[in-house]
Amino acid sequence: MTSQKGWSRKYYLELEPPTEEDNRPDGQRILEALETREELKGYRLRMRPAALREAYPLCRESGWKITAVLGYDGDGFTVTRLEAGDTRKEHYALCADLGSTTMVMRLLCMNDGSVKAETSVFNPQAARGEDILTRIFYVKDRPDRLEEMRRAVTAGFAELLEKLEKISGIPLAGCSALVVAGNTAMIHFLLGLDPFCVFQTPYAVRTLDPGVWPASELGIGIDGFVYCFPGRANYLGGDIISGVxxxxxxxxxxxxxxxxxxxxxxxxxxxxDFLIAGAGAAGPALEGGVVRTGMRAEPGAVDRVEIREGEIRIHTISEEPPRGICGSGIVDLLAQLFLNGWMDFRGKLVEGASPRICRYEGEPAVEYAPGLFFCQNDIDEFIKTKAAAGTMVEYMMGLLGITLEDVDRFYVAGAFGTHISKESGIAVGLYPDMDRSRLILPGNTSLEGAAKLLLDLSLLRKTGQILECMEYVQFGAVDDFLHLMTAAQAVPHTDFRRYPTVLQELERRGHPLGERPA
Structure with a gap:
C-alpha cells in the first residue's frame, strides 16, 4: 500500500499487549516491532519524546493496533508520531524551493508520489531588500537583524503550510519530512547563519552541507525533520544540485x-562520466530590480508582447491593466523590437522606426503600454545579463573542447526558463540557436529535485557522488571573462553564423542589411 523508499515512512503495527511475562516498555515494544521490517534493517531507530508520550494512552485505546510515522533524521529513522489504527492511506510529506524572491512548497502523497497540492508565496525577506545582496548587507554584524531575517523565512514556511492545508484539506503538522532546496545564502538565512561569507573573499561559507535538522529547531511547524540540499560553492547552491x-x-x-x-x-x-560547474554574476535585469517599470510575475505584469502591423500588442497576467513588465515580457519585447527593426544589433533603439520610439527622461525609450516605458539603459542591462550567461556557456564548453553539436540536451532552468518563449530567447541571443527539441525548459528543477529525493532516500547517495565528482569554476576569477563577454554584447551575437534561424527570419521580414553586423 505505502512506498517505503522515501524520507517519510508509515508502518501499521498489531502489537501484543503487555503481560506479567512480557512487560517490555511501550517504546521498546514499538521499536522492536519496527526492527523486523525489511526496509528498516540496518538503520538506527529511535522515538521522539512526544511520540513516546502518545504511546501509553494510544496503544491501549486502539487495542494495540497503531500506525507509526517515521522520518529520516540523518542517521536513521525516528518515530515522530503514533496514530490509532491503520492510517497508511493518509501518508504525506513536503518539499520546497527556498528562493530569494519566491518560496514554493509541494505536498506529496508518499504512497504513489502524486502531487496533492502546491503553492507559493513571495519571500517575506523582500521587505528588507528585493535582491539578496541588500539583505546580506542588512544583517552584516547585526545578530538582531539576522534573527529578524531568519524569522522572515520561517514565516514564509508557515504561510505556505497554511495555504497548503487550506487547498488540500489535509492537516500537515504530522508530516515527518520536508526536503528544501535553496541557494547558499538562503540556506544560511534559514539556519540563522550570517551569509556575508557567501559574498566576501575567500568565500569560506559557514556550511555547504547543513544536513538534517529537527523542524522544531528551525521554527517550522511539522513534527518531523528538515533536510537542506547541499551546495558545491558559495554561488553554486543546493538549488542547482537539486536541479541536476x-x-x-x-x-x-x-x-x-x-x-x-x-x-x-x-x-x-x-x-x-564527468560534471563541471561554474557560477558568476549575471545581473538582475530579468528580475525586475533594475528595470524602471519592471515587476514580478504577478497580476498586471506584461508577460507577452507582439508587434503586428506596426502596433505593440501586449498580454498581462490575469488580464489586468498593465502596471509593469516581468521577465518573459522583457524578452518578448526585445525580440519583437529587434525582428521588426525598431532595435539594431547593438541593442540600440532606432529613433524614427516607430512613433512608439521616443525619449523618456532624456534617453531613448519605447512606450510598450500607455505610460509605461522601457528605456535604453534597461536594454543595456539586459544585454549584459544575456552576454554573461552566453559567455559562461561558451567559456565552459571551450574548456571541455566541445560545441553545441556535442550537446544532447540544453536545459534552461527555473521560473526564468519556464515562461520565456524559446523563439524570443533565441532571437535576442539569450538561448543558443539549436534544434528546439534539444532546448528544454524544465520549469522549477529546484523543486522537482527536492520532490524526487523526498520520494527516494537512496538518491542521497547520488547527491554525494555528484558533489564528489563535480569540478567548480568561479567565473569571476577568469582573467579574460569580461573580454570574452564583449562578443556576446550584440543581438543576438556579433557572429550571426551562430544564429541561422534568426538570420532567416530577419531576411524574411526584409530587415535592412545595414542594421546587421558584417
Whole structure:
C-alpha cells in the first residue's frame, strides 16, 4: 500500500499487549516491532519524546493496533508520531524551493508520489531588500537583524503550510519530512547563519552541507525533520544540485548543459562520466530590480508582447491593466523590437522606426503600454545579463573542447526558463540557436529535485557522488571573462553564423542589411 523508499515512512503495527511475562516498555515494544521490517534493517531507530508520550494512552485505546510515522533524521529513522489504527492511506510529506524572491512548497502523497497540492508565496525577506545582496548587507554584524531575517523565512514556511492545508484539506503538522532546496545564502538565512561569507573573499561559507535538522529547531511547524540540499560553492547552491538530480544529467551518456540565470548565473555541463560547474554574476535585469517599470510575475505584469502591423500588442497576467513588465515580457519585447527593426544589433533603439520610439527622461525609450516605458539603459542591462550567461556557456564548453553539436540536451532552468518563449530567447541571443527539441525548459528543477529525493532516500547517495565528482569554476576569477563577454554584447551575437534561424527570419521580414553586423 505505502512506498517505503522515501524520507517519510508509515508502518501499521498489531502489537501484543503487555503481560506479567512480557512487560517490555511501550517504546521498546514499538521499536522492536519496527526492527523486523525489511526496509528498516540496518538503520538506527529511535522515538521522539512526544511520540513516546502518545504511546501509553494510544496503544491501549486502539487495542494495540497503531500506525507509526517515521522520518529520516540523518542517521536513521525516528518515530515522530503514533496514530490509532491503520492510517497508511493518509501518508504525506513536503518539499520546497527556498528562493530569494519566491518560496514554493509541494505536498506529496508518499504512497504513489502524486502531487496533492502546491503553492507559493513571495519571500517575506523582500521587505528588507528585493535582491539578496541588500539583505546580506542588512544583517552584516547585526545578530538582531539576522534573527529578524531568519524569522522572515520561517514565516514564509508557515504561510505556505497554511495555504497548503487550506487547498488540500489535509492537516500537515504530522508530516515527518520536508526536503528544501535553496541557494547558499538562503540556506544560511534559514539556519540563522550570517551569509556575508557567501559574498566576501575567500568565500569560506559557514556550511555547504547543513544536513538534517529537527523542524522544531528551525521554527517550522511539522513534527518531523528538515533536510537542506547541499551546495558545491558559495554561488553554486543546493538549488542547482537539486536541479541536476531532477534533470538526471549524471545518469545519461549524452552531454547536457544546465543553465539557471538570475542575479547569478549557474551552469553545469556533463554526463554520467564527468560534471563541471561554474557560477558568476549575471545581473538582475530579468528580475525586475533594475528595470524602471519592471515587476514580478504577478497580476498586471506584461508577460507577452507582439508587434503586428506596426502596433505593440501586449498580454498581462490575469488580464489586468498593465502596471509593469516581468521577465518573459522583457524578452518578448526585445525580440519583437529587434525582428521588426525598431532595435539594431547593438541593442540600440532606432529613433524614427516607430512613433512608439521616443525619449523618456532624456534617453531613448519605447512606450510598450500607455505610460509605461522601457528605456535604453534597461536594454543595456539586459544585454549584459544575456552576454554573461552566453559567455559562461561558451567559456565552459571551450574548456571541455566541445560545441553545441556535442550537446544532447540544453536545459534552461527555473521560473526564468519556464515562461520565456524559446523563439524570443533565441532571437535576442539569450538561448543558443539549436534544434528546439534539444532546448528544454524544465520549469522549477529546484523543486522537482527536492520532490524526487523526498520520494527516494537512496538518491542521497547520488547527491554525494555528484558533489564528489563535480569540478567548480568561479567565473569571476577568469582573467579574460569580461573580454570574452564583449562578443556576446550584440543581438543576438556579433557572429550571426551562430544564429541561422534568426538570420532567416530577419531576411524574411526584409530587415535592412545595414542594421546587421558584417
Amino acid at each position: 538530480i531532477a534533470a538526471g544529467i549524471a545518469d545519461r551518456e549524452g552531454i547536457s548543459v544546465f543553465l539557471d540565470i538570475g542575479t547569478n548565473g549557474e551552469l553545469v555541463i556533463g554526463n554520467r
